[in-house]
Amino acid sequence: MTTHSPAGGVAGPVREVRLDRYPGAEGVTERDFAVFPVTAPASPGPGEALVALRRLGMNAGLASRIGGPDTAYGPGVRLGDVPGSDAVVEVVASRDPALRPGDLAVGKVPWRTRSVLPASALRKLPPDAADLGLESFLTVLGHVGFTAWTGLVRVGRVREGETVFVSGAAGGVGSCAVQFARARGARVIGSAGSARKLALLTGVLGAEAAFDHHEGPAADALRAAAPGGIDLFFDNVGGEQLEAALEVLRFRGRAVLCGAASQYARREVRGPANYVRMIYQELTVRGFTVTAHEELRPAFEEEVGALVRDGVVRGVHTTAEGFDAVPAAFAGTLAGRGLGRTIVSVD
Amino acid sequence: MTTHSPAGGVAGPVREVRLDRYPGAEGVTERDFAVFPVTAPASPGPGEALVALRRLGMNAGLASRIGGPDTAYGPGVRLGDVPGSDAVVEVVASRDPALRPGDLAVGKVPWRTRSVLPASALRKLPPDAADLGLESFLTVLGHVGFTAWTGLVRVGRVREGETVFVSGAAGGVGSCAVQFARARGARVIGSAGSARKLALLTGVLGAEAAFDHHEGPAADALRAAAPGGIDLFFDNVGGEQLEAALEVLRFRGRAVLCGAASQYARREVRGPANYVRMIYQELTVRGFTVTAHEELRPAFEEEVGALVRDGVVRGVHTTAEGFDAVPAAFAGTLAGRGLGRTIVSVD
Numbered sequence: 018m019t020t021h022s023p024a025g026g027v028a029g030p031v032r033e034v035r036l037d038r039y040p041g042a043e044g045v046t047e048r049d050f051a052v053f054p055v056t057a058p059a060s061p062g063p064g065e066a067l068v069a070l071r072r073l074g075m076n077a078g079l080a081s082r083i084g085g086p087d088t089a090y091g092p093g094v095r096l097g098d099v100p101g102s103d104a105v106v107e108v109v110a111s112r113d114p115a116l117r118p119g120d121l122a123v124g125k126v127p128w129r130t131r132s133v134l135p136a137s138a139l140r141k142l143p144p145d146a147a148d149l150g151l152e153s154f155l156t157v158l159g160h161v162g163f164t165a166w167t168g169l170v171r172v173g174r175v176r177e178g179e180t181v182f183v184s185g186a187a188g189g190v191g192s193c194a195v196q197f198a199r200a201r202g203a204r205v206i207g208s209a210g211s212a213r214k215l216a217l218l219t220g221v222l223g224a225e226a227a228f229d230h231h232e233g234p235a236a237d238a239l240r241a242a243a244p245g246g247i248d249l250f251f252d253n254v255g256g257e258q259l260e261a262a263l264e265v266l267r268f269r270g271r272a273v274l275c276g277a278a279s280q281y282a283r284r285e286v287r288g289p290a291n292y293v294r295m296i297y298q299e300l301t302v303r304g305f306t307v308t309a310h311e312e313l314r315p316a317f318e319e320e321v322g323a324l325v326r327d328g329v330v331r332g333v334h335t336t337a338e339g340f341d342a343v344p345a346a347f348a349g350t351l352a353g354r355g356l357g358r359t360i361v362s363v364d
Numbered sequence: 365m366t367t368h369s370p371a372g373g374v375a376g377p378v379r380e381v382r383l384d385r386y387p388g389a390e391g392v393t394e395r396d397f398a399v400f401p402v403t404a405p406a407s408p409g410p411g412e413a414l415v416a417l418r419r420l421g422m423n424a425g426l427a428s429r430i431g432g433p434d435t436a437y438g439p440g441v442r443l444g445d446v447p448g449s450d451a452v453v454e455v456v457a458s459r460d461p462a463l464r465p466g467d468l469a470v471g472k473v474p475w476r477t478r479s480v481l482p483a484s485a486l487r488k489l490p491p492d493a494a495d496l497g498l499e500s501f502l503t504v505l506g507h508v509g510f511t512a513w514t515g516l517v518r519v520g521r522v523r524e525g526e527t528v529f530v531s532g533a534a535g536g537v538g539s540c541a542v543q544f545a546r547a548r549g550a551r552v553i554g555s556a557g558s559a560r561k562l563a564l565l566t567g568v569l570g571a572e573a574a575f576d577h578h579e580g581p582a583a584d585a586l587r588a589a590a591p592g593g594i595d596l597f598f599d600n601v602g603g604e605q606l607e608a609a610l611e612v613l614r615f616r617g618r619a620v621l622c623g624a625a626s627q628y629a630r631r632e633v634r635g636p637a638n639y640v641r642m643i644y645q646e647l648t649v650r651g652f653t654v655t656a657h658e659e660l661r662p663a664f665e666e667e668v669g670a671l672v673r674d675g676v677v678r679g680v681h682t683t684a685e686g687f688d689a690v691p692a693a694f695a696g697t698l699a700g701r702g703l704g705r706t707i708v709s710v711d
Contacts (some may be wrong), residue, residue: 081640088644090644105643106601150489187703196410223658234394255639255640260635268656274639274640274642274643275643276641276643277639277643280640285637286637286638286639287635287637287639287641288636288638288639289635289636289639290632290633290634290635290637291633291635292602292621292624292633292635292636293428293602293621293624293627294651294654295621295651296621296623296624296649296651296652297435297437297649297653298651298653299651299652299653299656300650301645301648301649301651302642302644302647302648302649302650303642303647303648303649304641304642304643304644304646304647304648305646306643306645306646309646352631355609360400
């Protein structure tokens with residue numbers, strides 16, 4: 018129902034997604050959000066650009082901010098608020114010399130088909146962006162790739178020959194972490210929630226072993242996959258899988274906390290009941306927030322850009338078609354549906 | 365009822381404390397242990413010494429090994445087993461050239477009035493031991509002092525001007541950690557379980573603030589004492605106090621897990637339900653086990669030995685009289701009775 022303007026932007030009415038009600042006891046569902054038509058944004062002011070949404074990435078972590086506190090990743094989301102996440106946009110009009118109509122850029126943008134944004138909030142894509150695929154800038158070369166790299170390389174200090182366990186390994190960040198760990202010479206064990214995801218991990222992404230966390234105790238599966246223990250845990254999930262990792266980490270092992278997808282929708286978070294093992298095993302657990310590590314981006318782009326262009330690592334994503342699919346795509350992300358990151362295509 | 369032999373050892377029948385039943389639902393009590401007369405140990409073999417117990421230190425952490433797993437601190441304790449802990453002993457007879465009758469030494473020994481031990485398991489006290497007080501070698505100059513110093517200085521990397529929160533601050537390790545942090549120029553907040561302990565912390569040990577964890581939510585008390593947040597947490601207690609610290613730690617704050625006294629006797633350990641804050645606040649939590657850091661002992665003894673001899677820091681202990689008091693002294697340690705470390709005197 019949309020038509021492409023000559024500049025490549027999306028014509029048709031401007032729409033946005035709002036939090037329409039607070040989630041009930043069943044957790045966040047797509048019915049908690051609704052799409053609303055809105056008046057077209059005003060023309061950009063000096064230093065601003067009018068952009069059209071092209072690809073919108075979904076983040077499970079947003080769920081923890083619905084009705085919740087502000088965090089480093091963004092403000093708490095209240096009734097009527099328009100959430101935001103990272104996206105590829107196309108510049109429609111610009112009053113900043115760095116951006117011209119037709120330019121493609123990434124940035125954190127509201128869930129709205131067109132927005133006026135400060136040019137400083139957008140980073141232009143490189144000239145070979147179309148060859149690499151726009152989605153790459155929301156996966157392996159984007160925010161989630163940068164997150165995986167920062168957590169694995171800088172916070173977790175992964176070393177060649179180590180055994181690394183990645184939870185949620187077939188998700189957006191997880192699928193990057195698995196590949197980056199492999200590229201750095203580590204053995205990787207991944208967990209995921211379906212046979213199709215396990216096949217992705219061992220058949221495509223290079224994991225040595227993978228297990229389905231729905232099938233029996235995670236600690237048993239992890240110990241079977243790593244009888245000698247693990248050196249490093251990269252956690253996207255929390256809950257039982259964090260406990261499993263604390264159980265199987267070697268003496269002086271490290272855990273990097275990136276996310277806690279299993280806990281975001283829970284009223285009572287499950288803290289690791291075996292945390293006392295951290296004392297006897299001298300474990301180190303470090304949380305991190307990639308937005309606090311912007312100074313590392315050039316090193317990330319250099320290393321991972323080369324890996325992507327050489328075909329050593331690849332972005333993994335699942336596409337949802339059309340802006341109206343955003344609520345379902347977000348709920349699907351929380352439910353663990355889809356391989357890699359879920360991206361809404363708004364072309 | 366005991367008489368001193370000319371060599372200073374204890375005559376009378378040899379006795380030991382055994383685990384006499386497994387703790388019930390009410391947790392560990394003194395009735396779980398019993399004192400038994402045993403036949404006197406055989407003469408020492410080559411490289412061994414016969415020692416008489418003089419001062420026996422109590423460790424809450426032992427409770428976690430009763431019916432439980434082996435840890436770096438010692439084996440699991442089964443029915444009929446004789447627990448062990450660090451003690452000052454007097455050499456009665458020796459077949460090792462490093463030890464002579466009358467020498468005083470520290471080591472980890474069974475809860476028995478006389479034992480034959482490998483000389484290599486004993487470290488002779490310095491010539492001024494009597495002036496410093498034998499108890500010092502079980503507190504500030506001993507295993508618990510070494511524990512506090514290692515956790516605070518090497519694991520936690522305390523820095524001048526930082527705000528440090530010590531839980532269980534009036535206990536054996538805690539009272540050392542408070543003083544060492546002060547000596548390194550940190551502001552210290554301590555928690556403890558009685559008015560007398562709070563008075564010790566602020567009136568004697570140099571804490572800037574102290575609160576009783578029985579009186580209202582620990583997070584509220586901690587925030588009131590440190591409105592700007594804390595930089596470092598030294599945890600001896602776990603449970604609610606660990607959660608309070610995670611809540612009040614500043615961005616990139618650190619927590620050092622030394623013990624979890626509130627959890628040792630529980631069947632279901634309380635994992636920190638707010639651990640997700642570690643992600644947003646980039647917190648680092650590290651567990652440690654002092655037995656894995658023996659190489660640091662010379663640095664500890666140099667720094668802390670000077671502080672003790674200069675009167676800057678002091679050992680804090682509570683004495684229980686006589687070997688038969690061991691079960692009650694151990695139960696009292698778990699219940700948080702007594703100031704500083706509880707030490708059984710067997711003179």
